[in-house]
Amino acid sequence: MAAEKATTQTAAALLATQCSRAYFDLVAQGGPIGVTVGPSSPGGVAIHVEFRGVPDSLGNSVYLEPADQVPMEALNGVRYQHSGFGVALVAFALPCSDRPICHLYPPEGVFRPVTMWLEAPADPKHHDDTPVLVLQNTVLQPEHVAGSNHYALAEDRSAPYAQLLERSRLKRLAWWGMIGGAELGKRSGLFLLDDYDPNKTPIIMIHGLGSSPVIWARLSNAIMGDPELHRRYQIWHIVYQSNAPLLVERYRVQHYIDGAWAILDPDGHAHARQGVVLIGHSMGGVIARLLCAQSTPAVWDAAFSVPVENLHADATDLTALRRVFQFKPYPGVDEIIFMAAPQRGSPSAEGLLGRLVGLLAWRNIEELAGFARIAVENPKAIQPVVLSMLQTGRITSITSLRPDEPVTLADEKLMPAAGVRYDTIAGVLPGVKPPGDGYVPLSSALLPGSTTTLIIHSNHQVPMKPEAIADALKILREHDATHDALSSAPP
Incomplete structure (x- = not known):
């Protein structure tokens, strides 16, 4: 040789x-x-x-x-x-x-x-x-x-x-996680698909309701199979138990990302912290939007009639409440790709399946136990609709996707912070009324201000479609070029 x-x-x-x-x-x-x-x-x-x-x-x-x-x-x-x-x-x-x-x-x-x-x-x-x-x-x-x-x-x-996917139990656990099964909760967190590289940009993928990172299999494979993209990006998958209300899920996912950075870059100086990309499917897309948004008094007022300082409760419960309702855009993120995300809720959450899952999904939502204790001590400080849901245990991920849910009506107005580019990919099926993918109406999936919008022929499994994968790869290449240009620009 x-x-x-x-x-x-x-x-x-x-x-x-x-x-x-x-x-x-x-x-x-x-x-x-x-x-x-x-x-x-x-x-x-x-x-x-x-x-x-x-x-x-x-x-x-x-x-x-x-x-x-x-x-x-x-x-x-x-x-x-x-x-x-x-x-x-x-x-x-x-x-x-x-x-x-x-x-x-x-x-x-x-x-x-x-x-x-x-x-x-x-x-x-x-x-x-x-x-x-x-x-x-x-x-x-x-x-x-x-x-x-x-x-x-x-x-x-x-x-x-492929070998990892063959051994994974995530697909079987995802449905049980949505209706309160504890096993997926034990498995929740942020997981590296690649070895950590402090100089490569993270792509953080957030699955949807009753789903798991298996939904990202084809897209992840395409990114790792592209030598240039894989040279620039590293893939991180979020696993979360999708039974809690949206703001609680947002808090959970932020907690997982914070925990990963504490391990990977405790000093906070890694190049990888800048230019982070979020990709969210279904409810994961809504979580991605809220991760990049600034909370407003309107969100708090949708659930409470008095300021947090006027609530009488255990300090630990109040701290958890503040973290869920009062948040800032997650630092370092400058790109989001939304896939079939119900930004304005979904009528499916009000259907028979939605009501059935809603009856079961309240189990094992640890954060709501603290909120319920606050409600018991401050019943007049909680908005009537929210108080009723807390008392009956009917406040879940399903209820927070209903278009008329009070907190959802407030948080759907929260948009990504200035400087965060976002792109939308949505599906539509023939004959579906209103137009959409069968679960998310097109009117809910399309988000004003998107840099690009792609509508494809697809059911709700948009991330698995070749057209969506090709568009995501194109967006990542453009993001890579833009990030390089900004990094090399003189101060």
């Missing part, structure tokens, strides 16, 4: 790749193999394992599986890969617990793309002829150098994500 003749280089690289795959298939016997840095003997064959640029998230021990054996059903059959030197593998590590950042890795484990090959020991003076099994991170080190020759590595960026 270090030869000067091009035909020799090509033939040697192909032979090395074929031999490396044959070795893997021999020791794996159709299943994954486990290896640890240093001396190892998978399948009884002695080797020395060497990690090159492999991220810390994988630790020192991984399980390996050929990328081409991972099914792509979870990603609609779309696989981003390219051929090259070595064998493209999925490296999988069990969840860690010894560092704060472990809390930001999916509980299913860490899945990353690596490329494997066998080579001779670097220093024959040691008289050790044990072959070296190299695992190299294709994201940080996309080439292998032999002599003066550079070989692009084989790579499969989709297989690790």
